[in-house]
């Protein structure tokens with residue numbers, strides 16, 4: 001098998017990379033680094049669910065109503081730079097409304113179109129490798145212990161000058177894991193053909209290096225299958 005993946009040789013090929021994992025696992029940073037390494041466009045699909053949540057929150061809509069959540073799905077007008085998208089209130093609403101089948105269906109086309117670009121793309125989320133782009137060439141399931149993820153989130157919030165209490169953040173992360181993993185539709189799950197990347201004991205540079213190695217190994221395997 002040709003183990004060596006040559007970036008130059010396959011630069012003209014289409015490369016689709018799916019990165020899934022729970023909140024604060026590092027998947028967003030890893031997906032951005034992969035996009036930059038392989039020179040691909042990147043979509044953070046969590047932002048779509050956050051945009052729906054922000055719409056709903058701004059109108060004072062009820063997150064426990066699927067009908068009202070669906071009305072928030074016109075996300076084109078939401079400014080991606082809006083700091084409120086990352087707030088804890090919006091994160092929590094996003095996790096709740098993402099369980100509604102009609103909301104997921106309304107956001108699916110946009111994600112599939114992005115994934116279908118001629119040169120390929122990197123998408124990160126919860127169901128990219130299983131539902132949005134099961135045909136992806138490389139799939140990573142990025143995870144870390146809930147306690148490690150909570151510590152990272154606390155550090156991130158404090159760096160942004162926001163209040164953060166470790167126990168509250170850990171409780172919130174566990175609640176989101178529970179909702180994302182146990183919902184009926186498109187639950188958070190590792191695709192059968194995804195590589196597991198546990199970042200618990202890794203710093204961000206090590207995690208990125210390992211992610212690139214895993215993706216290159218998959219691409220090399222694809223190349224050798226095509227050549228035989």
Ligand code: C5P
Pocket residue numbers: 023024045046047049050091094095096098099124125126127128176180
């Ligand atoms: O990744 P992020 O934490 O920004 O996602 C916000 C919420 O959107 C998550 O808690 C999850 O419930 C939901 N989500 C999803 N499917 C995706 C991406 C995000 O259900 N592909």
